[in-house]
Amino acid sequence: MRIGRLRGTDPTWLVVVGVAVLAVAALASMLLVRSTQPRPDLSTPSGVVTGYIQAVQAGKADQAWALLSQDAVQSGPGRVGPLFTKDDFKQQVEGNRRPTASRVRILSASQSGDSATVHVEVTNASGDLFSEASAQTIAITLKREAAGWRITSNPYPYQFQ
Amino acid sequence: MIQRRLYLYIVAAVSLGMLLVGLGNLGTTTLNAVLRAPSTGTVVKDAIAGFGAVTLVGLPVWLLHWTIAQRLAGRHPDERASALRRLYLYLVLAATAVAAAIVLRGLLEDGLGLLLGSFTDGAALARTAWVSLLLLAFWFYHLRVAEADRAAVGQVGTSATLRRWYAYGLLFLGLAFLLFGARSVLQQVLVLLVDGRQTIVFGGLIPASLATMLTGLGLWGFHFRWTSREPLRSDDRGSTLRAAEGFLVLAGSVALTLVGASQLLYYMLARALGIQHPGGVSDNLLAALAGPGSTVVVFGLAWVWTRRGLAADAGATEAARQAGVRRLYTHLVALLALATLAVGAAGLLWTLSDQVLNSLLGRNVGEWRDRASLFLTLAVVGTPMWLTHWKASPEVRERFTLSRRLYLYAALLGSVLALLISGAILLYRVLGLILSTSDTTSGAAVVDAGRSASVILVAVALGLYHWRLLRADSAARPAPASEPAAPASRFTVAIDGANEDQIRRLLGGLPGGATYALEPRKN
Numbered sequence: 001m002r003i004g005r006l007r008g009t010d011p012t013w014l015v016v017v018g019v020a021v022l023a024v025a026a027l028a029s030m031l032l033v034r035s036t037q038p039r040p041d042l043s044t045p046s047g048v049v050t051g052y053i054q055a056v057q058a059g060k061a062d063q064a065w066a067l068l069s070q071d072a073v074q075s076g077p078g079r080v081g082p083l084f085t086k087d088d089f090k091q092q093v094e095g096n097r098r099p100t101a102s103r104v105r106i107l108s109a110s111q112s113g114d115s116a117t118v119h120v121e122v123t124n125a126s127g128d129l130f131s132e133a134s135a136q137t138i139a140i141t142l143k144r145e146a147a148g149w150r151i152t153s154n155p156y157p158y159q160f161q
Numbered sequence: 162m163i164q165r166r167l168y169l170y171i172v173a174a175v176s177l178g179m180l181l182v183g184l185g186n187l188g189t190t191t192l193n194a195v196l197r198a199p200s201t202g203t204v205v206k207d208a209i210a211g212f213g214a215v216t217l218v219g220l221p222v223w224l225l226h227w228t229i230a231q232r233l234a235g236r237h238p239d240e241r242a243s244a245l246r247r248l249y250l251y252l253v254l255a256a257t258a259v260a261a262a263i264v265l266r267g268l269l270e271d272g273l274g275l276l277l278g279s280f281t282d283g284a285a286l287a288r289t290a291w292v293s294l295l296l297l298a299f300w301f302y303h304l305r306v307a308e309a310d311r312a313a314v315g316q317v318g319t320s321a322t323l324r325r326w327y328a329y330g331l332l333f334l335g336l337a338f339l340l341f342g343a344r345s346v347l348q349q350v351l352v353l354l355v356d357g358r359q360t361i362v363f364g365g366l367i368p369a370s371l372a373t374m375l376t377g378l379g380l381w382g383f384h385f386r387w388t389s390r391e392p393l394r395s396d397d398r399g400s401t402l403r404a405a406e407g408f409l410v411l412a413g414s415v416a417l418t419l420v421g422a423s424q425l426l427y428y429m430l431a432r433a434l435g436i437q438h439p440g441g442v443s444d445n446l447l448a449a450l451a452g453p454g455s456t457v458v459v460f461g462l463a464w465v466w467t468r469r470g471l472a473a474d475a476g477a478t479e480a481a482r483q484a485g486v487r488r489l490y491t492h493l494v495a496l497l498a499l500a501t502l503a504v505g506a507a508g509l510l511w512t513l514s515d516q517v518l519n520s521l522l523g524r525n526v527g528e529w530r531d532r533a534s535l536f537l538t539l540a541v542v543g544t545p546m547w548l549t550h551w552k553a554s555p556e557v558r559e560r561f562t563l564s565r566r567l568y569l570y571a572a573l574l575g576s577v578l579a580l581l582i583s584g585a586i587l588l589y590r591v592l593g594l595i596l597s598t599s600d601t602t603s604g605a606a607v608v609d610a611g612r613s614a615s616v617i618l619v620a621v622a623l624g625l626y627h628w629r630l631l632r633a634d635s636a637a638r639p640a641p642a643s644e645p646a647a648p649a650s651r652f653t654v655a656i657d658g659a660n661e662d663q664i665r666r667l668l669g670g671l672p673g674g675a676t677y678a679l680e681p682r683k684n
Contacts (some may be wrong), residue, residue: 011466012382012389019343019378026346026367030277033357040361050361057362103349103364105356105448123366160362 042067045116045142046109048149053104053120056157061093064157069143069150093157102160107137114144122160163245169233170249173226177253177299179219185295186212189288196284234310242314244323250307251327254300258331261296262338262380268293269372274365321396328393329406332384336410336463338377344459345370351451359445398474401486407471408490414464415494415546419501421456423542428453431534439531488559491550492568498546499572503619505540507579510615512536518611522604553630561638569631576624579616587613655682 040054041047048067055064065086084092107119123135141153190208234241268289275286307324310316316324349367353360388397397403431439432446471487512532519526551568552559559565590610593600600606656664661679668677 012386015339016378016382019339019374022343022346022350022374023371025350026371027277029350029353029357030363030367033353033360034363037358054362057364102362103360103366104362105352105359106361107359107445120361123364 043148044109045111045118045149046106048142048151049106049109049118049120049140052151053160056093056160057102059094061090064093065089067151069145069152071143071152072150072154089157104160116142116144116149118142166240166243166245169226169230170245173223173230174249174253176219176223176226179215180223181219181257181295181299183212183214183216183219185292187216188291188295192287192291193284196287231306238314241310242316242320244319246310247307247316247320247323250303250310251323253303254307255327255330257296257300257303258380259334261293261300262334262376264289264293264296265379266338266372266376269375270365270369273368273371277363277368316396322402325397325400325402328384328388328397329402332381332388333406333410335377335380335382335384338373339381340377340414340459340463342370342372342374342377344455346374347455347459348451351455352448355447355451356445404471404474404486407467407474408486411464411467411471412490412493414460414467416497417456417460418464419498419542419546421453421460423501423538424453425450425457426541427535427538430538431531434530434534436531436534439534485562485564488562488564492564495547495550496568496571498543498550499623500543500575501539502543502547503575503579503623505536505538505543507616507619508536509533509540510618511612514611514615515608518604518608522607524604524608554633557639560634565634569627569634572627573624573631576620576627579620580624583613583616583620586610587617 040050042051052064052067055061055067103123105121105123107121109118110116118140120138120140121135122138138159139153140151142149143152144150186208190205190212194205230246234246240246268286271282271286271289275283311324346367349370387393388403428439428446428449512529516526516529518524554560555565587610590606590613592598593606594610659667661681664679671677
C-alpha cells in the first residue's frame with residue numbers, strides 16, 4: 001500500500017484491523033497447539049500430572065481419582081487437615097467448575113528413584129474486567145506404585161480449576 | 162419550573178432503574194425455567210412474583226413521567242435545553258453503557274468459551290444475551306433522544322460539559338478494556354508460540370482476554386467516532402476534559418511502557434550476566450519475556466497514537482487550560498524519569514562500591530550481577546525518558562509555569578532528603594571508625610560508608626543541577642509590569658434619579674488621588 005493511501009485511511013480501521021489480526025492469531029495458535037498435543041503418557045510423572053489436571057478441568061472426577069495415590073487421600077502419621085472420600089472429591093471436581101478455568105504449564109520434572117516432583121505454573125484470570133492474570137507455581141510430588149506413577153501431594157482439585 | 166423538572170427526572174430515573182432490574186431478572190428467570198429442569202419451579206414462581214411486581218410498578222411510573230417530560234420538552238425549547246434533562250439523559254446513558262459493556266464482555270467470554278470448549282453452560286449464555294439486549298436497547302433509545310435534543314436546541318455550557326463527561330469517560334473506559342485485553346491476548350499468543358508444548362491445559366484465559374479486547378473495541382470505537390464527527394469535533398477541540406482524558410491515557414501508557422521495557426531489559430541483562438532465574442522467572446526466558454514484551458508493544462503503540470492525537474489538537478488551537486494539562490503531564494513524566502534514573506545511578510554506584518570495598522577488606526563479595534542488571538536497566542530506561550521530557554531552558558512562556566517550579570522544587574527536595582539521610586549515615590560510620598566503636602571491627606562500617614557515599618554523589622549532582630536551574634529561572638524572570646499611569650483625562654457624568662448622598666457613596670470607590678466635584682444641575 002502506498003504511503004499516501006495509508007495516510008488517507010480512517011485511523012479507527014487500523015485499530016480494527018490490528019484487533020482482528022490479534023484475535024485470529026489467538027484462536028489459530030490455540031487450535032494449532034491443541035491439535036498437535038499428544039495424549040498424556042501415563043508411564044511418566046509429567047504424563048500423570050497432565051492426565052490428572054486435564055481430567056479435573058474436564059470435570060472427569062473418576063479419571064482424576066484413579067491417578068491419586070492412597071497416601072494423598074488417607075490419613076497417616078504427620079498428616080493434618082481434611083482428607084477426601086471419593087464422593088467428596090467428585091463433588092469438588094464437578095461442583096467447582098469455573099467458566100474461566102486456569103491455564104497450566106509444566107515448568108520442570110525431576111525424578112529420583114521411586115519418587116518424582118513436577119513443577120507446574122497455574123495462571124488464573126483474576127476475574128477483574130481487565131483480564132489481569134496471576135500465576136503461581138505448584139510442586140506436585142509422585143511415587144511409583146504397582147500401577148505406575150501416582151500423585152502423593154495435596155490433591156485439592158480447586159487449585160487447577 | 163426547576164422543582165417540576167427535578168421531580169420528573171428523579172422519578173423517571175428511579176422508575177427506569179426498577180424497570181431494568183425487573184425486566185432483566187424476569188427474563189433470566191423465564192429462560193432458566195425454559196432451559197433447565199422443572200424442579201426449580203417454586204424458586205421460579207417466587208422470582209416471577211418479586212421481579213414481576215418491580216416491573217409492574219416501574220413500567221407505568223416511568224412511562225407516565227417520561228411521557229410528560231417528553232411532551233414538555235417538545236413544547237418548550239428551554240425545557241428541552243435544560244441542564245437537568247441533559248444530566249438525566251447522560252447519567253442513564255453512562256449507567257446503561259457501563260452495565261452493557263460488563264455484561265457483553267461476559268457474553269463474549271462465555272460464547273468464545275463455548276466455541277473453544279472451555280465453557281458448557283448454554284443457559285447462562287442465554288441469560289447474559291437477554292440482559293445485554295435489554296441494556297443496549299435502553300442505551301440506544303436514550304442516545305437517540307439526546308441526539309435529537311442537541312440537533313433541535315443546540316448544546317452549550319453545562320449541557321456540553323455533561324455530554325463530554327459521558328463521552329470522554331466512556332472513551333477512557335473503552336480504551337482501557339481494549340489495551341489491557343490486547344496486551345493479555347498478545348501475551349497468551351506469545352506464550353503458546355514459544356512454550357506451547359509445555360502447556361497442558363489452556364483454560365479460559367484466551368476467551369477472557371479476547372472478550373475484554375473486543376468489548377473495549379466496541380466501546381472505544383463508537384465513542385471515538387462519535388466525538389470525531391462534526392459538530393462535536395469542533396466543539397470539543399479546545400475542551401479541557403478532552404485534553405485531560407488524552408493526557409491521562411498518555412501518562413498511563415508511558416508508565417506501563419516504561420515498566421514493561423524495564424522488566425524486559427532486566428531479564429535480558431541478568432540472563433546475559435549468567436543469572437538463571439532473574440526476578441524468580443522460570444527457565445524459559447522467552448515465555449517470561451512474553452508479559453513485558455506484550456506490554457511494551459501494546460502500550461507503546463497507544464503512547465504513539467495518543468501523542469499524535471494531542472499534537473493534532475494542540476496544533477489547531479491549544480487553549481490555556483489544555484496547555485496547563487500538557488505541562489503538568491510533561492513535568493510529571495520528567496520527575497518520574499529522574500527518580501528512575503537517580504535510583505539506577507545510585508544503585509549502580511552502591512553495587513560497585515560493595516564489590517570494591519568487600520574485595521579490599523577480604524570480605525565475602527556476594528552476588529552482584531542480578532542487582533547490577535536491575536540498576537543498569539533503571540538507568541538505561543530513565544535517562545532517555547528524562548532527556549526527552551525535560552528542557553533546562555525552554556521558551557519564556559514555558560519557563561515560568563507552576564508545573565515547572567513544582568518539578569524543580571520536588572527534584573531539589575528529593576536530593577536534599579537523600580543527602581541528609583545518607584550524610585548522617587556516612588558521618589555515623591566515619592565517627593565510629595575514628596572512635597573504634599564495637600561494630601566497626603568486621604569492616605561492615607566501611608562498606609556502609611561506601612554505600613552512603615554512592616547515594617550522596619548522585620544526590621549532590623542532581624541537587625546542584627536543579628538548584629542552579631532554580632536560580633537561573635529567578636534571575637531571568639521578567640520584572641512585574643509597573644502600574645499604569647493614572648489617566649490625565651477629565652470626565653463629565655450626568656446622573657438622574659439619585660440624591661447627593663447616594664452619588665457620594667458610589668464615588669467613594671474611586672482610587673486614591675482621584676478627585677471629583679458634584680454640581681447639582683438646574684433645570
